[in-house]
Amino acid sequence: MKSKAAKAATGVLALFVLVAVFGPMLAPYDSVATGVSDRLLPPGSTLSDGSFALLGTDQLGRDVFAQVIAGSRISLLVAVTVVVVGGLIGLVLGLLAGYYGGWLDTVISRVGDMQLAFPSILLAILLAGALGPSLTNVIIALAVTRWVIFARVVRGSALSTRNREFVDSARVMGAGSVRIMARYIYPSCVQPLLVAATVQVGLTMVAEAALSFLGLGVPIDQASWGSTIAAGRDYLASAWWIAAVPGIALTLVVICVGVLGDSARDGSDNTKVAVVR
Amino acid sequence: MIIYIARRLAQSVFLVFGAITIVFLVLRVIPGDPASLILGSQATAEELEAKRQELGLGDPLLAQYFRHLGEVLRLDFGESWRLGGDAFANVLERLPATLTLAGYALALTLLIGFPLGVHAARNTGKAVDRLVSYLSLTGQALPSFWVGIMLVLIFSRMLDILPATADGTPLALVLPAFTLALPFLGWLARLVRNGTLEELGKDYVRTARSKGLSERVVFNVHVLRNTLTPVVTVLGLVLGNFIADAVIIEQVFAWPGIGSLMIESIVNRDYAVAEAAILLIAIFYIGLNLAVDVLYFYLDPRITLETV
Numbered sequence: 284m285k286s287k288a289a290k291a292a293t294g295v296l297a298l299f300v301l302v303a304v305f306g307p308m309l310a311p312y313d314s315v316a317t318g319v320s321d322r323l324l325p326p327g328s329t330l331s332d333g334s335f336a337l338l339g340t341d342q343l344g345r346d347v348f349a350q351v352i353a354g355s356r357i358s359l360l361v362a363v364t365v366v367v368v369g370g371l372i373g374l375v376l377g378l379l380a381g382y383y384g385g386w387l388d389t390v391i392s393r394v395g396d397m398q399l400a401f402p403s404i405l406l407a408i409l410l411a412g413a414l415g416p417s418l419t420n421v422i423i424a425l426a427v428t429r430w431v432i433f434a435r436v437v438r439g440s441a442l443s444t445r446n447r448e449f450v451d452s453a454r455v456m457g458a459g460s461v462r463i464m465a466r467y468i469y470p471s472c473v474q475p476l477l478v479a480a481t482v483q484v485g486l487t488m489v490a491e492a493a494l495s496f497l498g499l500g501v502p503i504d505q506a507s508w509g510s511t512i513a514a515g516r517d518y519l520a521s522a523w524w525i526a527a528v529p530g531i532a533l534t535l536v537v538i539c540v541g542v543l544g545d546s547a548r549d550g551s552d553n554t555k556v557a558v559v560r
Numbered sequence: 561m562i563i564y565i566a567r568r569l570a571q572s573v574f575l576v577f578g579a580i581t582i583v584f585l586v587l588r589v590i591p592g593d594p595a596s597l598i599l600g601s602q603a604t605a606e607e608l609e610a611k612r613q614e615l616g617l618g619d620p621l622l623a624q625y626f627r628h629l630g631e632v633l634r635l636d637f638g639e640s641w642r643l644g645g646d647a648f649a650n651v652l653e654r655l656p657a658t659l660t661l662a663g664y665a666l667a668l669t670l671l672i673g674f675p676l677g678v679h680a681a682r683n684t685g686k687a688v689d690r691l692v693s694y695l696s697l698t699g700q701a702l703p704s705f706w707v708g709i710m711l712v713l714i715f716s717r718m719l720d721i722l723p724a725t726a727d728g729t730p731l732a733l734v735l736p737a738f739t740l741a742l743p744f745l746g747w748l749a750r751l752v753r754n755g756t757l758e759e760l761g762k763d764y765v766r767t768a769r770s771k772g773l774s775e776r777v778v779f780n781v782h783v784l785r786n787t788l789t790p791v792v793t794v795l796g797l798v799l800g801n802f803i804a805d806a807v808i809i810e811q812v813f814a815w816p817g818i819g820s821l822m823i824e825s826i827v828n829r830d831y832a833v834a835e836a837a838i839l840l841i842a843i844f845y846i847g848l849n850l851a852v853d854v855l856y857f858y859l860d861p862r863i864t865l866e867t868v
Contacts (some may be wrong), residue, residue: 394578397574400575401845402801402841405581406586407584409583409826413586485701492703496811497811499827511704512706518714523713526706530707530710
């Protein structure tokens with residue numbers, strides 16, 4: 284049953300990635316193009332120019348389906364970039380902290396503690412607010428809040444590996460610290476790092492949507508699931524689909540990521556993954 | 561015991577300093593020119609210069625930091641240009657609304673999550689057990705701000721039985737409190753379920769059964785008490801998360817708490833209030849974590865300094 288769920292989740296996610304990458308070519312989204320006569324049409328309506336609006340139109344007459352596709356691109360872009368950037372920073376700092384120990388470990392770990400004293404979404408909100416709304420700033424704000432989680436995971440694995448026999452023998456053979464970290468310690472960190480990364484992709488998507496919902500995420504001329512939901516909130520009574528559809532898409536993708544994360548965790552032995560919200 | 565508490569206390573004080581430092585870095589160092597961040601792009605050169613003087617931006621960073629630290633410790637965050645008056649006083653005024661919301665959410669989590677978890681443990685593999693595992697999987701994944709909006713759509717707009725925003729009636733609490741509680745409901749139920757199952761497999765349960773106690777007594781007297789310890793401690797952490805999550809949920813329901821104040825302040829560049837609000841939330845969070853650790857230590861006599 285577990286693997287069936289994982290297969291279904293993989294399928295949904297593959298579709299999501301395809302839509303995010305190629306969808307905007309098929310259903311172009313133009314944030315400026317508005318059709319006043321086509322405002323707030325329900326799903327399945329035919330627009331004045333003869334095109335078909337599968338998921339209805341918004342308050343400015345823009346196609347909600349095209350918005351959701353455009354939003355999937357932002358969502359995927361932000362999540363992947365944040366996890367890669369945050370993961371790399373976390374990997375390097377976690378390796379250094381775990382391998383060298385001592386004062387370096389103390390500094391890196393304490394900075395991490397300080398940051399985790401904040402609920403991470405608060406720090407992201409503050410950073411995004413101070414940096415101003417832009418795609419890059421959203422990525423920076425979220426990557427800053429995520430590196431700690433990766434660093435902790437990697438540090439833990441590095442700590443448990445650094446005194447193993449094969450590391451000692453490499454040292455005796457004259458391997459330098461960088462070589463030991465890259466060739467002997469890094470491989471033991473990959474599995475837990477990947478599990479953590481899967482979990483974080485989902486959390487980052489929700490965080491991006493939340494920032495954009497609050498008006499602190501991507502600028503308004505770029506469609507994000509969060510900002511579309513925020514816009515739809517004012518039209519709940521007359522056009523529920525504007526807020527409902529992007530949220531359903533987000534929920535579906537995040538749950539599928541969660542299912543994959545669970546099966547990845549079950550598949551990898553003795554990994555403890557810190558799920559920090 | 562005292563050594564442990566003292567150590568955790570010192571750690572918490574360090575974390576509070578860390579929080580103050582991080583906020584200082586974000587608001588004063590990253591933007592390059594905090595004066596233009598605070599005043600916005602329409603400010604004239606004279607206004608900017610006056611603000612720079614006021615903030616002491618000409619001083620070395622370290623001097624600025626220590627001066628700011630002193631101000632924060634005196635709870636002097638400055639004036640709110642948007643609301644008028646002391647920034648911290650403005651934040652304190654909004655505190656009761658957030659605490660009420662978090663308190664009700666906690667009550668909901670406990671009243672629904674605990675019985676659900678116990679029920680699932682006694683019916684493993686049945687419908688209620690599957691419900692718990694679905695809830696714990698999806699509850700955490702759902703974007704809570706969207707769930708809130710959908711609840712408004714269903715219960716306020718379609719069924720028209722609950723108010724969508726804070727209108728002063730107690731009913732207005734229902735939707736925001738439930739939205740806040742939902743991600744943790746399934747989580748707590750799962751925790752209780754697993755804890756109960758673990759306890760049921762222990763020797764003392766077999767002993768209790770073998771001396772002829774009824775299954776009800778075994779369960780209610782012996783097992784439940786032992787599952788309570790982790791629940792009590794975890795509730796502190798949940799409360800901390802509620803106060804943090806409330807930042808977004810309050811915005812959805814126009815709830816007049818600290819969270820919505822913080823967002824409004826950040827959007828309107830009222831950084832004195834934003835800083836006071838975020839630090840108060842962070843201190844709550846740190847304080848609750850401390851309380852949980854101490855409580856855990858106190859509640860479970862098996863935990864000794866060596867095992868911590």
